[in-house]
Every structure is written in structure tokens, then in C-alpha cells.
Amino acid sequence: MIPSAFRYRRAQTVAEALDLLRQEPEAKLLAGGQSLLPLMKLRLARPGTLVDISRIDELRRFEVRPDRVVIGAMVRYHQVLANAELRARLPLLPQAVAVIADPQVRHRGTVGGSAAHADPASDLAAVFLAADAEFVLQGPQGERRVQARDWFLGPMMSNLQPDELLCRIEIPLAWPPHQAYLKFPHPASGYALAGVAALVSRAPDGSVEDVKVAVTGAGQLPFAAQGVTAALKGQTLSRQLMREAAERGAADGTYADDGPYSAAYRQNLARVMIERALAKASES
Amino acid sequence: MSQAVLGARVQRKEDARLVRGRGRYTDDIRLPGMLYAGVVRSPYAHARIRAIDTRALEKLDGVVRVYTGQDLKGRLGSIPTAWIPPDSDLKTVEHPALAYDKVRYVGDGVALVVATSRGVLEDALEAIRVDYEPLPAVYDQLAAMKQGAPQLHQDAPQNVALHWRAGTDTEDAFRRADVVVRRTFRQQRLIPNPMEPRCAVAQYDEATGELTVWATTQNPHIHRFLMANILGMPEHKLRVVAQDVGGGFGSKIACYPDEVLVGYAARDLRAPVKWTETRSEHFLVTTHGRDHVDEVELAGTKDGRILAVRVRAYANLGAYLSTAGPGVPTILFGLIVNGAYDIEAASSEVYGIFTNTTPVDAYRGAGRPEATYLIERMIDSYAREIGMDPVEVRRRNLVKKDQFPYTNPFGLTYDSGDYHQTLDLALKTLDYDALRQEQAALRQQGKYLGIGFSTYVEMCGLGPSQVAGAVGFQGGLWESALVRVHPTGKVTVFTGASPHGQGEETTFAQIVADRLGVPLDDIEVVHGDTDRISMGWGTYGSRTTAVGGGALALAADRVVAKAKRLAAHMLEVPEAAVEFEQGRFYPEGDRRRGVSLQEVTLQAYLAWNLPSDLEPGLEASAFYDPTNFTYPFGTHVAVVSVDAETGEVRLLRYLAVDDCGPVINPMIVEGQVHGGVVQGIGQALFEGARYDQDGQLLTASFLDYAMPKARSLPRLETLHTVTPSPHNPLGVKGVGETGTIASTPAVVNAVMDALSPLGITDLPMPLSPPVVWEAIQAARQSGGVS
Numbered sequence A: 001m002i003p004s005a006f007r008y009r010r011a012q013t014v015a016e017a018l019d020l021l022r023q024e025p026e027a028k029l030l031a032g033g034q035s036l037l038p039l040m041k042l043r044l045a046r047p048g049t050l051v052d053i054s055r056i057d058e059l060r061r062f063e064v065r066p067d068r069v070v071i072g073a074m075v076r077y078h079q080v081l082a083n084a085e086l087r088a089r090l091p092l093l094p095q096a097v098a099v100i101a102d103p104q105v106r107h108r109g110t111v112g113g114s115a116a117h118a119d120p121a122s123d124l125a126a127v128f129l130a131a132d133a134e135f136v137l138q139g140p141q142g143e144r145r146v147q148a149r150d151w152f153l154g155p156m157m158s159n160l161q162p163d164e165l166l167c168r169i170e171i172p173l174a175w176p177p178h179q180a181y182l183k184f185p186h187p188a189s190g191y192a193l194a195g196v197a198a199l200v201s202r203a204p205d206g207s208v209e210d211v212k213v214a215v216t217g218a219g220q221l222p223f224a225a226q227g228v229t230a231a232l233k234g235q236t237l238s239r240q241l242m243r244e245a246a247e248r249g250a251a252d253g254t255y256a257d258d259g260p261y262s263a264a265y266r267q268n269l270a271r272v273m274i275e276r277a278l279a280k281a282s283e284s
Numbered sequence B: 001m002s003q004a005v006l007g008a009r010v011q012r013k014e015d016a017r018l019v020r021g022r023g024r025y026t027d028d029i030r031l032p033g034m035l036y037a038g039v040v041r042s043p044y045a046h047a048r049i050r051a052i053d054t055r056a057l058e059k060l061d062g063v064v065r066v067y068t069g070q071d072l073k074g075r076l077g078s079i080p081t082a083w084i085p086p087d088s089d090l091k092t093v094e095h096p097a098l099a100y101d102k103v104r105y106v107g108d109g110v111a112l113v114v115a116t117s118r119g120v121l122e123d124a125l126e127a128i129r130v131d132y133e134p135l136p137a138v139y140d141q142l143a144a145m146k147q148g149a150p151q152l153h154q155d156a157p158q159n160v161a162l163h164w165r166a167g168t169d170t171e172d173a174f175r176r177a178d179v180v181v182r183r184t185f186r187q188q189r190l191i192p193n194p195m196e197p198r199c200a201v202a203q204y205d206e207a208t209g210e211l212t213v214w215a216t217t218q219n220p221h222i223h224r225f226l227m228a229n230i231l232g233m234p235e236h237k238l239r240v241v242a243q244d245v246g247g248g249f250g251s252k253i254a255c256y257p258d259e260v261l262v263g264y265a266a267r268d269l270r271a272p273v274k275w276t277e278t279r280s281e282h283f284l285v286t287t288h289g290r291d292h293v294d295e296v297e298l299a300g301t302k303d304g305r306i307l308a309v310r311v312r313a314y315a316n317l318g319a320y321l322s323t324a325g326p327g328v329p330t331i332l333f334g335l336i337v338n339g340a341y342d343i344e345a346a347s348s349e350v351y352g353i354f355t356n357t358t359p360v361d362a363y364r365g366a367g368r369p370e371a372t373y374l375i376e377r378m379i380d381s382y383a384r385e386i387g388m389d390p391v392e393v394r395r396r397n398l399v400k401k402d403q404f405p406y407t408n409p410f411g412l413t414y415d416s417g418d419y420h421q422t423l424d425l426a427l428k429t430l431d432y433d434a435l436r437q438e439q440a441a442l443r444q445q446g447k448y449l450g451i452g453f454s455t456y457v458e459m460c461g462l463g464p465s466q467v468a469g470a471v472g473f474q475g476g477l478w479e480s481a482l483v484r485v486h487p488t489g490k491v492t493v494f495t496g497a498s499p500h501g502q503g504e505e506t507t508f509a510q511i512v513a514d515r516l517g518v519p520l521d522d523i524e525v526v527h528g529d530t531d532r533i534s535m536g537w538g539t540y541g542s543r544t545t546a547v548g549g550g551a552l553a554l555a556a557d558r559v560v561a562k563a564k565r566l567a568a569h570m571l572e573v574p575e576a577a578v579e580f581e582q583g584r585f586y587p588e589g590d591r592r593r594g595v596s597l598q599e600v601t602l603q604a605y606l607a608w609n610l611p612s613d614l615e616p617g618l619e620a621s622a623f624y625d626p627t628n629f630t631y632p633f634g635t636h637v638a639v640v641s642v643d644a645e646t647g648e649v650r651l652l653r654y655l656a657v658d659d660c661g662p663v664i665n666p667m668i669v670e671g672q673v674h675g676g677v678v679q680g681i682g683q684a685l686f687e688g689a690r691y692d693q694d695g696q697l698l699t700a701s702f703l704d705y706a707m708p709k710a711r712s713l714p715r716l717e718t719l720h721t722v723t724p725s726p727h728n729p730l731g732v733k734g735v736g737e738t739g740t741i742a743s744t745p746a747v748v749n750a751v752m753d754a755l756s757p758l759g760i761t762d763l764p765m766p767l768s769p770p771v772v773w774e775a776i777q778a779a780r781q782s783g784g785v786s
């Protein structure tokens, strides 16, 4: 429960953090520490230097603009929950944040840390994918922008190079508030066994103008359930139709057996939770 | 005052410190020059130790000493078991504090490292290289008994540690039966996980030759008793102290290698040494609970009369025999498999088996939850078989009020009870008929609601020492108490029980306040220190209030008796003419004159004018040995719904009607019931250790091992009936384990009831979402009605 020895450096600017990342041996960025520190205490991670980025002002920006929300990487979960404007414009995000862990973790954990860590069961993964988040990175070569669909490369592997820093996440505010995040927590860890983010927009005649759904936890990687969009776009919603759409959407994931949770069970859970999230989003 | 204090919802005295973070736990101890110890643990479930290479430590600053198993061989006695069931052919195999030739489970210790800080210690633990020759391992008890299975101990062929039987002949009853129900139940292995992991600190005093060991124990005197032998120390030079202990649930009964090693190192190094278990270690090395495979048969008539029940149990004991390990699946299980039912014939046969897993010992309820699970599940299975409401089957078979004291087929005498009353109260509270109607209506809509009962009885208040001896427990089970009234009238109470979360600092003060008529705040309850309490047997088996409280009541009465003699002298009336009420002595019928206990006490200490045959001072002790166990009972009901799409079980209602005799503090009793019920729900729905083929624990952290969480629980409804136990001074029966004992089968019965339209009769615990979902899928595929 004691990490192996490491150096601690605090960066004041993004440039300084990037320098430290380059210069210090086996350096790792420290954000809220809610994923990194447990790994270090179990000695599963042994960074040579921790570069603390929590005091970098640029990373603490948090703006709800007319067309998009800009979330600095160091914005903490509890700040997301406290933002009233966000609750009105992108209710999906606070809904997801509200079911992450517990108040202690939510007071330290950051949006950027979650994105960088890329846990395949993290709640925000579904939100990023469903709402087309864009990740803005800084590296030795300057700025790089990555779309959510290109972000999750593997379990615990985001599209982020060891010498890069995630500065902010931008999420377009393109959807009406028919949004829902529903989570079936793992009975032990509380992470999502299936977490579903759903966004629905309706045409004046009530038919589905557009819909986007993404799933975290259930599959080997978080995924956008494109089958749902294909099944529902232009259609008038019904229970039957949502059920079929959920079936198709769940089929977009790749599932593996994991202890008592068989691949078949996981896919079923994805289907059920998609269906329920669709129902909830369209009723909201 | 006496009316007010006994039975009052008094706030827990201990909480003032505990909820403010002012509790003093073992790990809070910091001593000058204290060193930190850690154990190098086997990553293999079964392996031979070829060599241990500690050279890398030479480069580490701050490593004080390393001991390997070979270093300690012959210097420390084997870690013993303290329960040897008679006629069980128990193989008391060697359990070295550090393995020296073979490791037998993942976590088995091979070396002890002592360092100047925890940081250095953890570096050192990593730096030691152990060369193992891995051996085939076996984690399952049935597999371990097979020909050709890996052998753990030379002197236990086919890994059978014990074979034990009890009961009556059942053949005749099975011949006469209309119906025979057979089931095999697996009662999965559980990992206790009290909030506080284990810890031990030891300090050796060179001047006196005294060793003090602070340890997270439920029974410091048993620890002292065992450790004196293991360490080869005179018992009076060893002091064991349990400060605040953050829960045990049985897992802090055992004497473990760790505290022995810490004691050894402190004595050897002449320096204080601390060992603190990490949560990861806890999962691997603190004793686990349950882990049974039970083959059960029930013989009955068509009209719901149970004739016989018999059980063959295969209990996984883990790699070594833990302190109470062999007694749990035999005495505490096999003698009560008929449950609360009047069944003429019953028998148990138990195999205790060694496997390459963490040793198994008592876990809240210890044996009795396993027994209750069997019989309660069998009642429901039988009811379904004969097409009768399970409530009706219970009603027809429960021991009746006028049958007490009732002797069961194993010779246990149930002290007192009115089992039907708890059942009736539960049914009325639930509005059972309406609930069944709702269930029928929901079934029409394809929804699964289930109602499950458990009408349990348990044996606790352990127990008469004569019986302890007869059943092979290597100790007594009486309890001690000392009540000391100080010259100012304040009172210190010393108990040999060792509460660690159960609230006896409060309930014991209530008992004494009631007997002596002094305010609660004037009473201090001291426990958990072998230097302050002469002897005692500790807290487990729901014995603390029934036995320790009994001792306390007797001691308090002795104080009053002595004070009364002095009061008579002071009031100048004959002793027979003195009355005692609410802390004051009066001449019979004369309330104007009188002396308070406080005034009498002062005179007892001043001793200026005592009756010639009265000694000064005012204190009394009692060693109380009960004449029987106590038998709490009750009816628990779970109402669940099953989400057929996800397999999730939701608890809609949970009702516990318990009878633990007179209630000293309703708030504490509710707390005990709540905690117990939740732990039992944990077994039914969430918890379960899993191993892989190599004996690696797959559920070795909270990421994989599911504990019950508040979000998954309903509001718990608790009710009581009161049937005093006739044989102890307070009439109390114990309530520490009832919840765990009763709730597991109630919940599983409810889920099986919910799923009955699908033809599902039994599922393995925990009834986790995938287990339930897969069963529903299978049932639907095989054409079960939906």
C-alpha cells in the first residue's frame, strides 16, 4: 500500500508540464489521482516522476458556449455537477457524472483524467462517444485534435502519446435535451457493467430526426451503437421499434467472457440498457 | 431508574469516540523506535520452497532483519487448532507460522521482514526472491477427496481432515415416507471483510521479561493462552490487549501466524514491532467462511409432516486447521440441521477437507447459517413437491410452544420459545394473503415477484463449559465479570468478553445501572486486556450478553448483597429488614430514612465502623457458567422482484421478527439485526470467493468481490416477541448472529418462489444477475412456462 519511490514535480503551465514529461525519467501526469494512485499503491504503476498538473490554470477552464462546452482536462467531476447551465444544455453529462463512484472520488477525479485513463468501463466514455466529443492535445509538435470515435484504442489505451498532454475536451451542444445516461453497475466495483448514453432529437411530427447511442462497460471497448441510429432515424418511436434498435445497437459491440459475466450476458445487458436508455431519453 | 434503563434506547457510549474518529485501533499505536514487519507470501497455491534469496536486501537501507521458515523452525510451536471434535479422527496437521518446506495456499507466509519504515518494508518484501517448485493444487473439496488429487499434508490421506457423524437412525422414517426430497446445495465461500483489517503490535520489556501484544482479536485471553504455548513463554509474562477492534465477524477469533511472528520478532529484536494487514492481504490470509457442499434428503408425508432429514456435508477447511475451524462444520452445524422443526429422526455426516485455499473458520453465525440454509431451503422444496404453501408446512412442523424444553434428535435442548407467534406476527405485518394475490396478478403480466420465509432457530450463548469439553472445544465457555464500586460511588466493570462493535460498553453499563441504581455515566466498562481482566473467553457465538452479561448480573448482585449488610449496620436494622431500590437502602417500609449506595460505599472503604465480620472495600466478581445454550428464533421474510431481462434481484421488503428474549437496548438490537441481515443478504445475492484451477483467488479485491451496498437494500423492518431464556440471570438469548442465520435462505427462497413459474427450483449462490438471467434463458429454452 506504499508506492515505490518517485519524484514529484508541479507544473505551472502546459509548456512546463510537457518539458517535464520529456526530461524526467518515466514521468507520468498526475491529475485527480483516483486511478493512478491506487495503481501506484498496488505497485502496478511505478512512475519515476509524477508531474502534478492540477495547478495549471489553462486546464481548469470550464465554459458553456453557445455551440459547445469546453471542459479543461483538470475540471473535476463535482464541478460538472454544480454547473446549472450544463444541466440544461447537456444533461447527459451530469447524469453520467452523478453515478461515478462516490462524493470523495467525484471531488478529486477529473474529466480529463477519465478520458486519458480510458478505462473501458468508465462512464464518461459513453458520453464522449454519443455526444461526439473532441479531444484537444498538446505535444512537442504542437496541438492535435482527436475525435471521440478515434479516442479509445484499447482497454486503458487512449489516442494519447506518452509525451502529450490532454488540454481540454470540447463537446458540441447540438442536441435537444432528450438525453439519458443509464448505468447497470457491476455489483462489486460499481463501474458500469453496461452504461448507455442516449441522445434523441425529434422532428416536429414526432418522428426521430436523429439518435445517437454509445455503450460503455459491456463490450471490450466502449462503442457507438450505430445500429440504433440506422434502425430509428426517420421512424416513429414505438416499444417494438426501440427493442429492435437496441438489439441492432448491441450487436455493434465486441464482447468477451469475464468471470461470471459471459459474453452473451454482457451483450444482453447492453441491449436491455440501450432499450431503457432510449425510452428514458425519448420521454425526457 | 431501573425501569427506565433496562430496555431503553440509550445511545451507544462508545460512539462518542468512534464516530468522531477518536477510537483507538491497534494500528493507531505508535511506539518509540517501532519497527514495521511484513510477510513475504506465496504467490502459488501449492509449491515446494527451493531457496530464498535475500541478498538484494543488503542494498536497502533500513532493513533490520529477515526471518525465513527455516530460521524459525523449532523456535516456534505449530499454530494449533483449538477445536478437536471427538470421534472425528481429526488430523491435527502441523501449521508452521512460516512455511519452511511447502506452501499450501496463496498467501501462505514464507519469510518475515522487519524494517524501519513501511516504505522500506514494502521495497524489501518485493526484493526477496523465492525459488518455488510449483505443485498441482486443488481448491475444491470434492476434487480434493478424489483418488490422485494433490495431497496437502502427509498425515491426512486424501486430504480428509475429519469425518464426523451425529444423530439418530433415519432409515425407518425414509422407508415410511410418501415423499423424499433430495438436493445438493453449495454454500459458497465468503470473505469476511470487517472494516478494520487485522493488525498486531508487540513490545518486549527486557527489565521484566514481559511481552505485550496489542492485536485485533475477539478473544485476547484465548490469544494469550495459545500464544504462550507457541512462543514458549510463561503465560503471566504475556499480555494481550485488544483496543478498539473494527469488526471481526469471526475472522478475528483465530490465532494467526502474523501476531505470533510479531511477538517473536519484538522479543528477538528487543524493539517494538508492528504488522498491519493490507486489504489485499486480508482477502488472501484472513480466514474465510462457509464453503460447504451439502447433500440433503428430507422424508415427509403427503400432508406436510416431515419425518426425517439427513445431511452429508463436505466442508472445505482450507490449507490448515484454524483455531475454531473443525468445530464450525461439525458441532455448530451438524447438531441443529433439523432447525426449528419437530422432526423425530435426523442425522448429519460431515467430512472436513484440506484444500489449497485460505483456512476457513467461523464467520458470523458459524455453522448455524449453513444448517439453517439447508433446512429452510428443504422446507420450501418439500412444500413445492407436495403442493402446499411453505408457510403451512412450517406451521405444521415448527416445535410447538408447549413442547419446550424441546430435545432435538441430536440431543440439544431448545430452552424456550413460541415459534408460531413470530410466524403469525410476520404474516399479519405483511398482509400475506394480499401479497400472494399481488404476486398472482403480477404473474399474469409476466412479472416475477417472490416471497420467501425462514423460520429459524439457532443455538448460541456459547455455552456450558461441560458441553464445550464434551464437544472437543479446547477451552471453557463460562465468562467472568468484576464489578468494582469506587469510594466515590463510581463504578468500573471488567468483563472477560471482548466486544468489538456490538455495543456492550453500553448494554453492560445498562445492566449494572439497573442492578446498582447508579447513573449510566458513572459506569465504565473495561474489556480486552489480559492484564486488567483475570480471565475470559471473548466475544463470538452471540455469547457476550447471555454469558458475559449473566456474569455481570451475578457480580452486581453480590455487590448489592455486601452493601446491604453494611447498610443494615448503618441503619441499625436487621439485614432482612433492608430494602434496596434505585440505588438506596431503606429500612423496610420506611422511606424517610435511608442511605445511598454511594454513602454505603464510602463507609465500606473508610472502614471506620464495619460489622465485625465484614471486609472493607466494595467489589465482587463472578464466574458464570451457563447450564445450556440459548436458542433465539424468529421468522424472517423477504419479498423480491426479479428483473427477467437483466437477472437482477431487487429486494422490495425485508421483515425480521426475532425473539432474543428481553431486549436491553432496542437500538443496539436493531443495529445487530440490520447488520446481520445485510450480511446474510450478501451471501444470498452478492458475495462469493472464486478460485481458478491453479488455486488463485479471482475475487481478491473489492473490484471483484461484491459486498452488499446500501443502494441494493430496502428499509429493513424489525419486530420482536419476547420469550425469556429460563436459564440465565437476564433471560437474554443473543442477537449477534440471528440476522445472518435467518436471512440467506429467506432471500433465496423468495427468488425461487419468484422463478417458480419457470420451473426453476434451485440456483447456486450468490444469485447474481448472470446466474439468474442464464437460468431464466435456459428455462425458457427448455419450454418452461413464462
Ligand SMILES: Cc1cc2nc3c(=O)[nH]c(=O)nc-3n(C[C@H](O)[C@H](O)[C@H](O)COP(=O)(O)OP(=O)(O)OC[C@H]3O[C@@H](n4cnc5c(N)ncnc54)[C@H](O)[C@@H]3O)c2cc1C
Pocket (backbone or CB within 6 Å): A028, A029, A030, A031, A032, A033, A034, A035, A036, A037, A038, A053, A073, A074, A099, A100, A101, A102, A105, A108, A109, A110, A111, A112, A113, A114, A115, A116, A117, A119, A121, A122, A123, A124, A160, A164, A165, A166, A167, A190, A191, A192
Ligand atoms: C473508488 C473508485 C471508484 C470509481 N468508480 C468509477 C466509476 O464508477 N466510473 C468511472 O467512470 N470511474 C470510476 N473511478 C475512476 C475515476 O473516475 C478516476 O478519477 C478517473 O478515471 C481518472 O481521473 P483522475 O483525475 O483521478 O486521473 P489520474 O488518476 O490522476 O490519472 C489517470 C491517468 O490519466 C493520465 N492523465 C491524467 N490527466 C491527464 C492529462 N490531462 N493528459 C494526459 N494524461 C493524463 C495520468 O497520467 C494517469 O495515467 C473510480 C475511482 C475510484 C478510486
